Amino acid sequence: AVRLGKERAREMEETEYRKKKLADSLKVDKMENKFSAHYDSVENEIKASTIGLVTIDQMKQTQERVIQERERQLVQKENDKLQAEKQKQKEKEKKKAKAKKQIQALSFNMDDDEAEEEEEEEEDSPPKKKRFGMNPDVDTKFLPDRERDEEEKQMREELRKQW
Numbered sequence: 001a002v003r004l005g006k007e008r009a010r011e012m013e014e015t016e017y018r019k020k021k022l023a024d025s026l027k028v029d030k031m032e033n034k035f036s037a038h039y040d041s042v043e044n045e046i047k048a049s050t051i052g053l054v055t056i057d058q059m060k061q062t063q064e065r066v067i068q069e070r071e072r073q074l075v076q077k078e079n080d081k082l083q084a085e086k087q088k089q090k091e092k093e094k095k096k097a098k099a100k101k102q103i104q105a106l107s108f109n110m111d112d113d114e115a116e117e118e119e120e121e122e123e124d125s126p127p128k129k130k131r132f133g134m135n136p137d138v139d140t141k142f143l144p145d146r147e148r149d150e151e152e153k154q155m156r157e158e159l160r161k162q163w
Contacts, residue, residue, distance in 0.1 A: 041070065042063075042066050042067060042070050045066045045069075045070075046059075046062055046063055046066050049062050049066070050062055
């Protein structure tokens with residue numbers, strides 16, 4: 001009874017496996033493929049090239065020739081796709097490089113590269129802080145200021161030295 005149960009279990013597993021395999025083979029990936037008619041270009045070309053009664057050798061030759069042509073076409077198609085992808089990738093890289101170059105060269109002054117190099121050297125040295133966007137007419141004596149504090153400290157030290 002145990003042996004029969006094991007055999008039945010194996011048979012059930014085999015049938016499940018066969019069902020899955022059959023379903024995978026019949027499965028259609030895309031919606032367009034569900035409604036398209038089966039089109040075999042190799043078969044159609046063989047039909048077109050053979051007229052009347054043909055010997056087996058001639059039929060085999062035409063089949064081989066047509067299959068080789070089809071393989072060449074497929075390889076050519078793949079090569080064209082790869083070249084198109086490479087071309088797109090090169091164009092993307094060029095666009096990125098161009099955009100990067102534009103970002104680096106954001107300037108209203110169109111000088112040559114030497115001027116840009118000089119600017120880069122100047123940028124390396126720590127520049128003195130500049131205050132942009134402040135109205136010089138507004139009285140800011142009540143606000144804390146580092147420069148003013150330093151000047152006051154120097155004045156106090158000088159006065160201490162005098163007295």
